Amino acid sequence: MPPQTVCEEIPAVDILSLDTVRTNCRFPYTDADEKTRVQLIPFPTATCNPDHKQRLERQEDSLARALEQAEAAQEMSARISARFARLAGRSERRQRQMAHLSLLEASLALLEEGNDILS
Structure with a gap:
């Protein structure tokens, strides 16, 4: 054969x-x-x-674009994380301020009550 x-x-x-x-x-x-x-x-x-080199170049271009997109997504993720951290910090400060305000209001109420008792 x-x-x-x-x-x-x-x-x-x-x-x-x-x-x-x-x-x-x-x-x-x-x-x-x-x-x-x-x-x-x-x-x-x-x-x-004969077009193997062109296919390789296209694949290389595609990989380069994918890498750029991944880097951009990573940068965006870092910015979003930083923004959430800032917002969480603001929220925590606001909660502390609200707790302090509540204590001040309670103290004022006690002072007014004590003033009423003394008069």
């Missing part, structure tokens, strides 16, 4: 930069011995597909 060609996804590694890329390249495959010949392909030529 003559060897058949199948499209098989294999990893190709650039030893210098340790970048890994998956490729869809055709390699001879023989049914008789069921072995696949695999070769290590340098990263710059690691694809049979």
Whole structure:
């Protein structure tokens, strides 16, 4: 039986930069011995597909945008947390002021009552 060609996804590694890329390249495959010949392909030529570099660039752009969005969301979250902390501080001060005002009102009521008793 003559060897058949199948499209098989294999990893190709650039030893210098340790970048890994998956490729869809055709390699001879023989049914008789069921072995696949695999070769290590340098990263710059690691694809049979001519638009592979464009796909990688688009993926890189998408990842860069996602990173920018994540950083913006993190910054927004920090601002929101700081705002809530300020509001909580104001609320706590307001509660202390209200408690102090209640004590002053109670003291005033006692003074008026004591004044009425003395007169």
